[in-house]
Amino acid sequence: MDSTQLLLALSVALFTLGLAGVIIRRNAIVVLMCLELMVNAVILSLVTFAARAASASGAVLALLVFVVAAAEIAIAIPIVLRLVKQRRTLDVGAYAELKG
Amino acid sequence: MTHLLPLYGFSAAALTGGVVMLIARHPMRVALALIATMLSLAAIYATLGVHVIAVFQVLIYVGAVMVFMVFIIMLLDTRDPSFVERYSRLLVPGVLVGALLAAGLGHTVASGLVAAPVNPAPADFRLQPFSVEFLRTYWLHFELTSVLLIAAVVAAIAVLQGRGGRRGHGGRDG
Numbered sequence: 001m002d003s004t005q006l007l008l009a010l011s012v013a014l015f016t017l018g019l020a021g022v023i024i025r026r027n028a029i030v031v032l033m034c035l036e037l038m039v040n041a042v043i044l045s046l047v048t049f050a051a052r053a054a055s056a057s058g059a060v061l062a063l064l065v066f067v068v069a070a071a072e073i074a075i076a077i078p079i080v081l082r083l084v085k086q087r088r089t090l091d092v093g094a095y096a097e098l099k100g
Numbered sequence: 101m102t103h104l105l106p107l108y109g110f111s112a113a114a115l116t117g118g119v120v121m122l123i124a125r126h127p128m129r130v131a132l133a134l135i136a137t138m139l140s141l142a143a144i145y146a147t148l149g150v151h152v153i154a155v156f157q158v159l160i161y162v163g164a165v166m167v168f169m170v171f172i173i174m175l176l177d178t179r180d181p182s183f184v185e186r187y188s189r190l191l192v193p194g195v196l197v198g199a200l201l202a203a204g205l206g207h208t209v210a211s212g213l214v215a216a217p218v219n220p221a222p223a224d225f226r227l228q229p230f231s232v233e234f235l236r237t238y239w240l241h242f243e244l245t246s247v248l249l250i251a252a253v254v255a256a257i258a259v260l261q262g263r264g265g266r267r268g269h270g271g272r273d274g
Contacts (some may be wrong), residue, residue: 003107003231007144010111014137016202017118023194027182029127029173033134036165037118043157044141051148054225056233060241062153063234066160067245071252073165077172078259084176091182093189 007048014041028080028090032073039069106147113139114140125186135166149225 014037021034039094050058080090087094117137126129140163145154234242 003104003148005209005212006104006107007148009206010114010144011200012205012209013115014118016198016205017122019201020194020198021122023197024184024187024191025122026180026188027180029169029176030121030130030199031129031169033127033169034121036161037121037134037137038139040141040161047145047148047150047153050149050153051145051150051225056225056230056239059150059153059225059230060234060238063156064238064241066156067249069164070160071120071245071248073168074249075255075259077168078256081172081175082259088177089182090176090180097241 004048004052008045011041011045011048014044015037026091026093028083028092032076032080033090035076036069036073039065039072043069107144110140110143110147113137114144119259123186127176128170131166131170131173134169135162138162138166152227152230 018034018036018041019040021037022031025031025034043062046058046062046065049055050062083095084090114137117133120133121130121137124133138157142154142157142162145157154236251265
């Protein structure tokens, strides 16, 4: 197994673990962290291909994805805090009416 | 094959962190496992020769995002039922979906569709071409991300301050 294939397999494994965590975990903060794990897995595959091609554009794209992920977490945490303030629980099952 | 040894080691560490994230009970342990995973990924990037990205990974993710996360966990009430009971009712379908996705994507990776022979490229990545390309070609994108960050900060403040939805805010909309 060469390094590209190894890192892509790792990316698949981390993405799957993150997705499973988003679905099965109960705590909202843990769900957010599993989302971060998924973003990290995607960035890993992006960087793997960028490093293989020695592409500066790929590294720039990875940097921009970092910033977008930081913005995402900066807006997700206040939403979670607000939900907790309203309902006094972090259990995502308590917000079932958000299904619409 | 010896040059692959660090990659295997750091991959194993990252994978272990990901598994611990699924089974740890307290969110603080999950956060520490995620930090371990991110540090392993940063080490993998450094091994690949993409040191810029490794530095960004440590500075942005571990230094900013995870510190933020750890502070939030400390703010929360640990008597919450979600701190005691780990899994929701979707445990079985979630594991099934994860296994299916892993099988599908893993088959694609293992079948070698994406594994063209690796050129000895990692040493070719240099900071200077990256910086030149970054500030010559992609300066507009860079500025747009700063606008995005400001929008996120404003939105975060608005979400935290908006009491009861309508009162006090929204007055400037009309």
